Amino acid sequence: MNSAEIRSRWLKFFESGNSQGIKHTVVPSASLIADDPNLLLVNAGMVPFKPFFLGELTPPYKRATSVQKCVRTLDIEEVGKTTRHASFFQMCGNFSFGDYFKEGAITLAWELLTKPISDGGYGFAEDKLWVTVYLDDDEAADIWHKKIGIPKERIQRRGMADNFWSMGIPGPCGPCSEIYFDRGAAYGKEGGPIADEDRYLEIWNLVFMQNMRGEGGGKDGFPILGELPAKSIDTGLGLERTAALLQGVENIYEIDTTQHILNRASDLSGVRYGREPSSDVSLRVIADHARTATMLIGDGVTPGNEGRGYVLRRMMRRTTRNMKLLGSDDRNMSELIKASIEAMGAQYPELQSDSARILKVAEAEEESFLQTLKSGTMIFDQRSASLKKSGTKVLSGEDVFQLHDTYGFPFDLTLEMANEEGLSIDADGFKRLMKQQRERAKADAKSKKSGHTDVTEYRKLAEGAGKLEFVGYESLESESKIVGFLVDGAGVKSASVGDDVEILLDRTPFYAEGGGQLADSGVITTSEGSVIEVEDVQSPIPGIFIHRGRVLSGQIKIGESVLAKIDGDRRKAISRAHTATHMVHKAFREILGETATQAGSENAPGRFRFDFPSSGAVSEGILNDVEARVNSLLLDNLIV
Structure with a gap:
């Protein structure tokens, strides 16, 4: 069963295809650009529903289901080194806001997992499924045993660190029940999930939001303050992990979508996957990062030096460098992005319709980085050789800063290359110099406002x-x-x-x-x-x-x-420029799409400047279209 089919079956089942008649509103995946000041990128399936769980907004539906795009970068250095880590994944979720609770969530999950493939389910063998519940959650344990029929020996109890969920802040929380698939003796020892989570692979987590938590750190260092007046459900099934099981492959890098990109990287580099561990790591990094970059650009992220723009830039530069480690000196980014669009287009058709823009952004970033890589690598190699000759093992903070500031070499890349050469770097020295640079920049910005006055x-x-x-x-x-x-x-x-x-x-x-x-x-x-x-x-x-x-x-x-x-005439001239900026912004977004977001502007008498992210110069044709659109707005004589 391919990934697109897994996604389709999930949405159909919860929309109207389950035997209990519990219909859910299908909510399209939100953009990866999080509408949350505390997040750079959406990193969990429930993020778009967070305001409902926190009571900040009233949900427009009692039940919902989605397949949410997610990006996590905390373990980016581990991506490729293991077959378990990935920066992009899709989380299938079903949600109840004060409607059905534990029995509904458990019976729905069991039905979809075990229903025969011919009837629209996933067809997992019942005797291969194990579950865990929170230590004192007798209600969930009884539902699993008495209603579903799972033997007690396949129901295991775990503490707060494993089977209690919260958002990490005071607010709604609750016990959870996780469903595991037994992959067999070849993958580890017997004894259920508490004995071996490589053999027993988690595929679905059911969170029963029934409590309020207080202040405290860690997974279990907070008090439970009481019960919620309206209990809710938040569940998550990892699509890629489920695909690995249903497709009978070893890991998420061998499923249909990821392997398509990995195979393209293999063809471009001439290096066969499985030949040796080091090249396998590079191929996995390329497959993962190329897809993540494609999804980020598709949602309007552009490469930059801060925030989510830096996440994207880092992904793309790691992709390019790993292709070089495999011996490929060609410009490969466009082919890798095309492979990613081919792999994910069935699930996200907008990638195909927006492919020209996505490719343009990717190619421009690759061209920029190849110049950086050429000059920076030369300087790094000289420093590395000099250190080895002198018997020193630490690259100074000044050298790392010079590579970053003068040659545009990312800190993470310098760290990675130093590790490969058996060197360490003076990270504290680099951070100190970066802090000094930021303070100088802030002082320059403030000087205009303060005129150098204290x-x-x-x-x-x-x-x-x-x-x-x-x-x-x-x-x-x-x-x-x-x-x-x-x-x-x-x-x-x-x-x-x-x-x-x-x-x-x-x-x-x-x-x-x-x-x-x-x-x-x-x-x-x-x-x-x-x-x-x-x-x-x-x-x-x-x-x-x-x-x-x-x-x-x-x-x-x-x-x-x-x-x-x-000066009233000057004020009016500036106001006209300000209004014109908004009209130009609207025209660019209509013509180029929602990614033409404002990045800055200056409104002055008789002129204005409008900044927006672009992978290259705007064509004369687009400029003419924008001008025509703005002129049409002016002729409408709208009230400002």
Whole structure:
């Protein structure tokens, strides 16, 4: 049974194909880009349903089922070294939100697993299935034995570390029951899952969310506070692991989807899988990472140096380097991505329809990295040879930083290559230099807002100013009072003609630079007729607006009443540029797809800049289409 069929049977069974008549709403897989500030990428099947379990949102259905794309990178260094680790996987899940509970979840799972293949099930032999339950979960144990008919000797009890689930934070939790398949004596000793989890392979986990947990660490270091008013079900079956069992292969790298990519890597490199352990590791890394990269690019992730962009870049660069370790110097990324699309396209047709964009992103990243790899490898080899000659075994933090900063060589790649050469690296030294670089960058960014003034001076102004008000959305001018100002970064009581000043008003119509929009400019006129020309407005600390300018006439003092007036024509020009940015963004997303997300902008009088991720220069044809679309929006004369 191929992977696409396993997926299809799962969804059909829970949608309407089970004998109990318990219908579930089929929920398409969410994007791998997690809609969760605590996650870079979706790493579990229940992540899209987390707000329902936490009580943050009311679910629009009582029962749901999905096959969710997931990426986990905690064990990325182990991928390929073993046949159990993978960075991408699919989690089949069925969920009940205050509807059916333990008996429903257990009977549904048993029916799908053991129903004959000819009747739409997976056809597992009943006598090969074992289950575990939580230590004191007599209810689940009784259902397995009395209703399902599993002999007591194939029902094992385990503690919190193995059979109790929570999200790692205070909130819903509960005992779980896991279903295992006995692969036979050739895979290990008898005795059930508690004796050998290589022989007895877990395929399905049923979580019974019935409790609330408190603060605490680890898998069992937290108190159980009580029971939930509405009990829920969260289950997960690993599609790839199930495919390995149903297809009669040894591991997840030999199932139909992964092996298709692995075989392509083997053909491209001329290295046969199974020839020797070291090349097998490289082929497994390539097969896993190429697929993960394809799925990430498909969901709109672009290679970068931070966050999920760095996860993708790291995957792709490990793929390229492992192809080189196999002796292939050709550009192979496009063929590996094509193989991944072929392998996964039956389950995710959008990969096929979006293949041109996915390939373009992948090829551009490969081209960039090949240049990096060439120069960086040369420098690394020189350093490595020098260290070995001197009898030293540690690559200095300075060398690692230079490879990273000057040649774009990723830290992880340097670490990997050093290990292969029998060297270690000064990771602490590298981290120290990286921290210093980040601090310099932050200081440069802050200097524009603070003008190199000590931020504590602004805090002093704010503390003595009382309530401050921004009225710029309602008015272009405002009667105000000077509540503080600085000259040369220090607080003073007065300033005269020619002084460069930073003024704080109690009420201001001046917009401070932010969100890609430039600050307002204008004039401040005192009740005595003194004039200050305002050239810039910044917010160095939240809640205050610092007006930077020069005293053109007279003298100014703290406490004076003033009229603050912005340049209205300039504000309107900036606003038009800001609106145009949104229209251009909309047009690009309509033409290029949802991956054309805004990465930055600058809105100035008469011009604007719009940044978005792209694998190369935008063609003239697309630019013409965007221009035409924006012009059509302008002709619609929409209200802004």
